Amino acid sequence: MEIAIVTFDGFTDIDVVLPWDLLHRARGDGWIIRLLGTAPEHTSATGLDLRMHGVVEETGDADVVLFASGRPTRTLAASPDYLARFHLDPRRQMIGSMCSGALVLAALGLLNGAKATTYPTARAELEAFGVTVVEEPLVANGNVATAAGCLAAQDLVGWVIERLLGPARRDLVLRSIQPVGRGLELADAAALGDVYATTTPGP
């Protein structure tokens, strides 16, 4: 099971690292999780550099492809050269986006005539693709899902984990990052050990 997060210069930090961390907590058997970009490293909106594990062409071989967000999605969604590097097929791949990553999905023709969600500041641009923007954290149409608002990474990755590993695993992974006293309890310690899958204590 190969899971790709599509990254680019100017990515929103949380929208890459929160899905990345949650997917690692799920620890599906044989899962390979990779950041794919167009350069050896990409710099976030705030200046963090992350090394890529491969190039965006490799999304064609992934089982799950999640698009990050950030201001540059407007430029990427308007770049024929960038879009031509993707060969995605929602019949055999789960494909999703965070926030304005929906613009790239739309430009790739994956949201034709569909309802979708996006970050408030990208609404008009997504509507310009003929997409009906709805006020929801996650909109899933078959194998294509859009999520909006950074913390909706929980909904997007939850959709992936539930489909691949079932609802119990989804719930445990999401519980592991909730605030103590607000979704996570001190008494949960034993159950959480499994999320880190080691014999040493977790976070």
Place this chain on the structure above:
Amino acid sequence: MEIAIVTFDGFTDIDVVLPWDLLHRARGDGWIIRLLGTAPEHTSATGLDLRMHGVVEETGDADVVLFASGRPTRTLAASPDYLARFHLDPRRQMIGSMCSGALVLAALGLLNGAKATTYPTARAELEAFGVTVVEEPLVANGNVATAAGCLAAQDLVGWVIERLLGPARRDLVLRSIQPVGRGLELADAAALGDVYATTTPGP
């Protein structure tokens, strides 16, 4: 205003990057936000490498010092050499921790006889320092605060932003990362522009 996030090999990805991103959204005038470690780069629990902006000794000059979490906090909290590199003073600095980062605060003598919170898997170790562990996302005693559960980064950074920039700024920054339809509305687009402080659209 200098804000330091103390990072180390094996850090919990979300517990560094979520505070980092939120602090940048606050965009306080003249704020300098830096990752401080003990090496040029540190590798997260999941294998992401982040470049450091300085060394932990520089926390002595910061106005705000936030400790990340991760399994290695147990080793760090037991290392006299590591602890001797910090010269913190809660009379002139705001000092906080995520999850098991509370173990390092305790080892530095910053939680003596206090109530604090920590990640469920670190509870017994924190209690061994004589700390009373309570089931709360955030416990603030004057200038020292502990937060627990990754998403309680919102509470910890919210505490910093509210103290430095006021409650309205805190609320706007936290709103900007909520899921659409669950804390953030599509109609919020205009207000959110300020969080990114540019003329181009946000995430």
